Amino acid sequence: MRAFAELLDRLSLTASRNAKLTLVADYLRETPDPDRGWALAALTGDLSFAAAKPTFIRKAVEDRMDPLLFRWSYDYVGDLAETVALVWPARPGANREPELAEVIDALRGATRPEVQQLIEGWLDALEPTGRWALLKLMTGGLRVGVSARLAKQAVADLGGVPVSEVEEVWHALHAPYEDLFSWLEGRSDRPRPDSPGRFRPTMLAQALDEAVDFGRLDPADYAAEWKWDGIRVQAVNEEGVRRLYTRNGDDISKTFPDVLQVLDFEGALDGELLVMGDDGVASFGDLQQRLNRKTVDAKLMAKHPAGIRAYDLLAEGGEDTRVLPFRDRRVRLEAFVGRLATPRIDLSPLQPFETWAELAALRASPPPGDPQIAEGLMLKRWDSLYEAGRPKGPWFKWKRDPFLIDAVLMYAQRGHGKRSSFYSDYTFGVWTQVEGKRALTPVGKAYFGFTDEELKLIDKFVRDNTLERFGPVRSVKAQPHFGLVFEVAFEGLQRSTRHKSGVAMRFPRIHRIRWDKPAGEADELATLERMLAQMEKVSAPPAP
């Protein structure tokens, strides 16, 4: 338990992806079975047991100490699990510290009242970091900034294999994954990935470089289709096992029972998960209402019905079609989707074209309807096999040009890790009228899109023009006659009640730094509101 606790503790404060990979891989290398397997399951979210309620934990601690002292402690620390971990009165001579596997074994077989008794005994035996880790494990959700994908990458690093090889076998394995570690450490063969309903590692596209790629690519070699603006998914039904996966192999079946219900086929589809109304595809904002929910109610499903727009066919009736060229897979896909009797799975249509110029024109002005809110175009070589990962050459994504506005730097926050001595996270705003006066209102935050050299210059600007400091944040001088203007690029706008300005940007980043532009000439909030109205008009049902 101590090594696992130390791992979580470090992960929770580590920002760099590489450092996280090192920490997880080192832990997996140094920790024996079965502890490391349970830890891996905890990190990937593949553990389940009767969780303890936070209210129980609070009550347990208040039975042991003065409630007023507990309240002051909680007020100071701000996090219940952490407070309890710190204030739990040590009991000298308590039991020895439990191993992680012991904890998990006991929990998996226990009822809730039993769980509560177990926890109290363990809390007595552990030191504060161990107690904190135990409580995080118990109350569900580690939240230490490690995705399932990152944990699997660390596993792959351990064995020196591509992560797709781990992903492909993942859903055939069960915690504590002794067969997985045995394979990665060269003690046995790779586990067979052939369990029905398994995930197949996704094929991803490279970004197209217009300046280079059009000169060397032959348009006749490529098919084009829209890049739909939802989330990439894989839908599988094999021998009655129905699954919906994200492109990283996270199982999201429970979040989308309505989609699972319509998978009346035998095979595996690659496609885009979208909210599909009667009048076409809804915006990404609508899909977001459905994402990241553990359970889903009928009302929400009726309001935002989800479906799949199919891109590719990975398996059909027990046959692996990934080894076929895209041209053949496409023919099979069209027939496959055509046989399905549901409007909730449709086909992503190909866009015929002769020349790159023709395609560029299509991308610049998409026809009315769904393509208006597509993210851009995809190019796929007719002869490409379906390969895991992001191979160079067969597939390209060609995103539509981003939206651009000029905004003024308002606040800067210190970065993390390598950037901790730099003010590298920027909140920017646009002009609006507040009580009859022109004032800035924040519209977004961005922390990339600039070079290291530019970062140094912005950092200096922030330090030289600080108005106030709030912990790691500085407010920066920003007035009509003085301020720093960023040209900000973003992918779309949504209405937001959480932002004072009422709008939220998707994927904002610094596009250019306009040292030359007077702050007073930056954009107005009204400009963003007009953009938003335009986007909503496109995705709204057409007028009768």
Place this chain on the structure above:
Amino acid sequence: MIKPEALLRPTPAGLYCPPGDFYVDPVRPVDRAVITHGHSDHARAGHGAVLATPETLAIMAERYGAGFAGATEAAAYGKPVHRDAVEVTLVPAGHVLGSAQAVVAWKGLTMVVSGDYKRRRDPTCAAFEPVPCDVFITEATFGLPVFHHPPDSGEIARLLRSVAQFPERSHLVGAYALGKAQRVICLLRAAGWDKTIFVHGALERLNRLYEDHGIDLGPLEPATVATKQDFAGAIVIGPPSALQDRWSRRFPDPVQAFASGWMQVRARARQRGTELPLVISDHADWDELTATVDELRPGELWITHGREEALARWAQLHDIKARALALVGYDDDEEDG
């Protein structure tokens, strides 16, 4: 029995002793001061006469220059001196080199001003000595039951493990320039780290002062760009403020560590961008505070600064009369700790 307030009373300038006409750790210039230890919030320049341990006087001279006070008087640990009718004895507090509790006795009444203190072993200073008293005046910097400082050897082991895990990065340890930095260096040496430790310029004079007092710090070098040193795999120690300053950019992808009692609380570490919090404190934690009060069982407990209300509550629950003085001017902030 005379009232304690006749011997020591809180004033805006600090604790004042009318019969001895002196202040303890005054926060503004006064005629006569007794200084418990060299941290700048307790030891300020510009007093008329200063009574302190020889080590504290040396620290003050190093920080403020030789003329930091009109006159100075050195009192060795355990040697009583008189301020008019009042007897003052400086007794080790275990906080930093030269730190002392001021034991103030007059007409049969004994009051102990602890200054800042801790109870655990520290290779850089003399250990705290409990003195029976009528009134114990304690700090409460970490006066909440959340603060339990773990054994410092374990924290140093975490630092060394991280150095081994990330050999391509340097480890920057933020440590208060007086006391904490030298203690961390000594702990590293005790754990077997015998390589050169690189130090920020702000630490150099105090390191030398500690060495002059017989505390061996091993091989140190300034962490300057001029040394053209590859800092990969190195441990570098600097004052906390320097860690997020432009100074830190010379190091390769540094792991930011910070040695402080505040690092017990994750939000504090996160707020500073600390990647490796080391819970090493020169103050008493909750257990040390309550154990000390319990050991002394003073007639009254006065609490100078920190989280007075929680310690007062604890004292009340344990039938000890407690009073929060709410003195201002002593940093309860994260630089020290």
